[in-house]
Amino acid sequence: MQRAGADGSAATGPRPPLDEPSAWSPDEAVTALYTAHYRSLVRLGALLLDDVAVAEEVVQDAFVALHGRWRRMRDPDRALAYLRTTVVNRSRSALRRRSVARRHAEAQPPPAPLPSAEDAVLAAAEASRVVAAVRRLPARQREAVVLRYWLDLPEAGVAEAMGISRGAVKSHTSRAMAAIRAALGEAP
Template sequence: MVSREPAPPIDALYDHRRLDLVRLALFLVDDLATAEDVVQDAFAALLRRHGPRLDGVAEPATYLRTCVVNGSRSVLRRRRTVRAHVPERPVPVPPAEESVVLREEHRAVLAALRRLTQRQREVLVLRYWSDLSEAEIADTLGLSPGTVKSTASRALAALRRHLEVPR
C-alpha cells in the first residue's frame, strides 16, 4: 500500500510555488501586476474552497497551475472585450449664438422644401440626406434616371428662388 503524504499547508505552498506561478501568469498576460493578481486570486480560491490545510486536494500545485491558466484566459478575454468597445467620441458643442443662427437657417430650408412638389422633395431628400445616386433614386421612386436628374435640377433652382440664394 502506497502511503500518500498530506498536502502542505497553504502558506508553505504559497512560499514555495508563488514565484513560479507568477512567471507562468506573466508569460500568459504580459503584465506583472495583472500576473500577480491572477496568482493571488488562484490562492484565494484554493483557500476558500479547501481551507488552510488543503483538505481533499490531491495535487494542490496542479490545481493552482490550472487556476492560473484559467484566470489568465479570463484576463485576456476581458482585454479583448475592452479593446473591441470603441467609446463614443464627445460631440463638440457649438457656441450658443451658432445654434440660434442654424435654427433659423434650418427653418428657412425646411419651409422652402415644403414649398416644393412632393416629387422634388423626395428627390432632394434621397439625394442629399440619404446620399443616394441618381440610379438608386430612380429605382427607389420608380422613375427614369433622366427624370431624377431634371427633377433635382428644377428642385434646386426652386429652392434657390425660395431662399433667395444667388447662383
C-alpha cells in the first residue's frame, strides 16, 4: 500500500514505523490497526453483547468512525484507546436498543391464532345459515337489518334511507332479529 505524501501525491519509500502512527495516512493507519486489533475488539464486543454478529458490526462501525476522524485526532497514538471506547459505547447503545425492542415486544399482545380449515368451514356454514335466515325475512325487516347491521348505520340513518320513523326502524329491526334467532334455533 502506498502512503500519501504531504502534497497528496503517492509517496514512495518505506512506511513509517508502527510506533509513529501520526505519520500514517488514514487508510494505512486504520488498516494497520484493523490487522493488529480486529479480533481482540470483536471479543470485547462479543463479551459485552453476547452476540458475535452484532459485535462484528459494532467493531466495523468503530473502524469506519476512526477512519473518518483520523485527521482530526489530537493524539493518533491513542487510536486503539479510541477504538476500545467506541466499541464499548456502541455496545451499550446496541444493548439499549435490544432492551427497548424486547420491552416493546413484551407489551404487544400475542398474535391471534389463524383459524384452522375446519373453523373456516364452520364459520362459512354459520354465515350461510344467517344469510338464509335474513333472506326469509319480509322486505322491510330485511332492509332494516341490512342497513343497521351490515352497513352499520345508526337508527336515524336507517330511518332516513328507508323513509320511515326511528320508531318504525326499531320495530322492524326487533322483529327481524327475533325471526333470525328463531330460524337459527337460538333462545331469545
